[in-house]
Amino acid sequence: MPDLLAHALIAYTLAMLLSWRYDWLTRPYVTVSMAGAFIPDMTKVRYILPSDQVKLLIGVPFDWDALHTGGPVLLCVLIGVTLVAPRQRKRVFALLLLGAASHLVADALLLTASGRSYAVFWPLTLYHPPTPGLYLSTQPEPTILAAVAALFVWLATQYHVG
């Protein structure tokens, strides 16, 4: 997916739709799903501190890209869960996971030259699933589409709640 905004909008849309079904899923939890959508893009830390530099610093192999795979994303979700009180843990777990998973799925559909996506399920397997190639990472259209969807559920929720 092109940018973080698209991922945040997708997570927002999904969480808002679920809030129609689950009464406990209120605004703070919608926000949690959006925070979850940011997790896989923590790989962007590499633009500030490249993996090679970390390697030199700590003297062992290192790759930020692991943050964009299933296992490490799950660990980040669990780290998020430890920051809240016991009563909110299950909900925060569910919504961080929703946001993070929606990001991974959206990115698994990106057009690539090899026709393969990335190691979505690592460390279970290094397998790069084939991608349908629905959009380019540099295309603005998916973000616009996500914004329209978010606007629609926002309006529908105002009507639904009010």
Next chain:
Amino acid sequence: MSQQDSKGIGASRRRSLIARLAVLIILIALLTGHLIWFNTVGPNPAMGDYPGGGHLAADYEQYIGERVVVNGEVIDTNPVVVRYGPADDPKLFLTVTELSIQPERGDPISIFGIVRPDHTIEAINVVIHDRRGLSEYGLSHTWAVSFLAGIWVLGRILNHWRLNTHELTLRPRAETWLETRREDDNA
């Protein structure tokens, strides 16, 4: 509340804090372990994990005859030449053959192909990225939009969650959209 009660509560709060801290440290250690481990796996073409530009830059000869995925920028069009490293490194370019499309100079490109001797790649498939995602200043619009998203979500977090300094947890603030949700705050 008697003194003994408040002491008891203090002790249980301390225990729960220590337990959370222990779990947090374990999780961060596990995560770090994965970031180290990931760098030691692959490439594995059978799994769809092809070598990339970094591998070619490190040892070109080793990958001759193999399928690779290289991201770079088109610097010449006849023949098509792609630079896949910093501009000041003259070794990191590839002449692309068997192209089915004609890219333009400056196009951001991904090439899936077979490595041939003498800095040549036989293209199987290429993807030319959308230049609209990149601005003339070299800073991508994508970054500006992503930054906006960061501000938006950070603002929402600050608005919807507060730090409970007593137990060092984040708690949802009073919910506005239905008053019954206030129970969260009192739990």
